[in-house]
Amino acid sequence: MKQNTYIKGRGAQDTSDNRFSALNYEMRDDFLNFCALEGEATRDHRTSFIDTFPKTIINKVNSPDVGMSYSLNPYQGCEHGCIYCYARNSHEYWGYGAGLDFEQKILVKKNAPELLIKKICHKNWEARPIVLSGNTDCYQPIEKQLKITRRLLEIFLKYKHPVGIITKNALIQRDIDILSELAKDRLVSVYISITSLEEKTRRILEPRTASIAKRLATVEQLNAKGIPTNVMMAPIIPSINSHEILPLVKEVANRGATQVGYTVVRLNGAIGEIFSKWLEKTLPDRKEKVLHQIADCHNGTLHDTNFKTRMVGSGIIADQIKQQFDIARKKYLPIKEKSTLNCSLHHLHKNDQLRLF
Numbered sequence: 001m002k003q004n005t006y007i008k009g010r011g012a013q014d015t016s017d018n019r020f021s022a023l024n025y026e027m028r029d030d031f032l033n034f035c036a037l038e039g040e041a042t043r044d045h046r047t048s049f050i051d052t053f054p055k056t057i058i059n060k061v062n063s064p065d066v067g068m069s070y071s072l073n074p075y076q077g078c079e080h081g082c083i084y085c086y087a088r089n090s091h092e093y094w095g096y097g098a099g100l101d102f103e104q105k106i107l108v109k110k111n112a113p114e115l116l117i118k119k120i121c122h123k124n125w126e127a128r129p130i131v132l133s134g135n136t137d138c139y140q141p142i143e144k145q146l147k148i149t150r151r152l153l154e155i156f157l158k159y160k161h162p163v164g165i166i167t168k169n170a171l172i173q174r175d176i177d178i179l180s181e182l183a184k185d186r187l188v189s190v191y192i193s194i195t196s197l198e199e200k201t202r203r204i205l206e207p208r209t210a211s212i213a214k215r216l217a218t219v220e221q222l223n224a225k226g227i228p229t230n231v232m233m234a235p236i237i238p239s240i241n242s243h244e245i246l247p248l249v250k251e252v253a254n255r256g257a258t259q260v261g262y263t264v265v266r267l268n269g270a271i272g273e274i275f276s277k278w279l280e281k282t283l284p285d286r287k288e289k290v291l292h293q294i295a296d297c298h299n300g301t302l303h304d305t306n307f308k309t310r311m312v313g314s315g316i317i318a319d320q321i322k323q324q325f326d327i328a329r330k331k332y333l334p335i336k337e338k339s340t341l342n343c344s345l346h347h348l349h350k351n352d353q354l355r356l357f
Contacts, residue, residue, distance in 0.1 A: 047079055052110070057116055058071070058119050068129070070131065071131045071135060072130050072134070072152070074143075075106055075137075077091055077102050077105055078103065080103075080208045081208050082168075083204075084205070084237065084265050085102070087135045087136050089268065091105075094107060098271065109148070117155055120155075120159055127343040127344075129163065129343070130156075132164070137168060138165065139167040139169035143169075143171060156182065156188075157178055160348075162187050162188070162343055163187065163188055170214035172192075173222070176225055179225070180226060186340075187341060187345070188227065188341070189341060191230050191231065192215050192219050192222075192229060192232070194219075196241045198212070198241075198244070205240070205241075219256060228258075231248075231260045232261045232262065232263075233261070235263045235265035236263065236265065237290065238293035239289050239290050240286075246328045246331075250328070250331075253332040260325075260329065263311045263312065264311065264312055264313035264318055265294055266303045266313075267302040268302075268304075276291065296315050296317050297313030297315055299314065
């Protein structure tokens with residue numbers, strides 16, 4: 001790859017070496033993505049979809065600063081291509097790279113619905129909110145065709161089980177019918193990830209995500225249907241989107257959001273090198289400044305593993321980010337309205353279902 005060649009429609013600009021032993025896999029091409037529309041050579045940047053059949057699907061989350069107890073990811077790898085995504089590192093455990101492989105080799109967990117039923121119907125399972133997209137987006141483009149996430153939501157509704165959703169994709173609007181029914185019993189909450197109000201920034205940071213306009217409309221439409229929908233501004237990247245905190249909070253508050261969360265970018269594992277190469281091709285004049293300011297948020301390094309500070313950072317720049325959010329929340333979100341999901345219905349409904357056998 002030439003040093004100055006920018007791959008349109010992709011976040012990562014290069015492959016990356018896997019830190020672990022490579023696994024054998026069989027690659028299956030299902031379709032060519034929209035590269036041609038961007039003037040990109042399609043033969044070089046295909047997306048492959050690989051069927052997998054895991055034995056379990058629900059992951060226990062032990063990190064105390066993540067805000068979830070369990071997660072479920074119907075897809076591994078993500079075609080959205082967000083350059084900063086922490087999930088890139090997890091792709092290495094499957095034998096792939098965290099760079100272009102993460103965006104081009106998508107593992108599809110075809111048996112996710114069956115595994116979900118098996119888990120939540122087990123006699124020892126106690127209902128706790130399960131978050132879809134704790135790692136990769138459950139509404140990434142292939143979901144429009146496969147509808148695995150929709151089938152999962154149908155199961156959550158049938159068994160009256162609480163579910164949370166995090167997504168960058170307006171495709172979630174397709175499932176408003178199910179989400180509305182879940183919301184009637186306080187069984188669902190949604191977070192739409194919006195990192196910028198500037199479409200130019202979105203295009204380079206998150207090349208295959210829904211546009212900013214569509215995401216804002218999604219926040220508004222879901223809230224209008226009674227589906228509690230809030231926003232995550234994650235991550236904040238100094239000198240890229242850190243100046244947008246107040247206007248973004250104001251905008252999403254006008255769309256019905258009552259909460260806005262945030263994280264500060266951290267470039268752990270292979271992401272540091274991937275992000276640096278991306279800066280060279282997209283924002284070369286800001287590269288050193290951005291990396292220096294990210295390091296300032298993490299005690300001089302590009303990442304932090306401390307549970308107390310890794311998500312929000314520390315130091316002068318991190319404190320400035322926090323202060324801006326405090327001001328924005330006080331000004332635009334004065335009512336602290338935090339709803340909790342209903343975990344009481346599943347036990348009764350599960351027992352009723354089991355009596356049918």
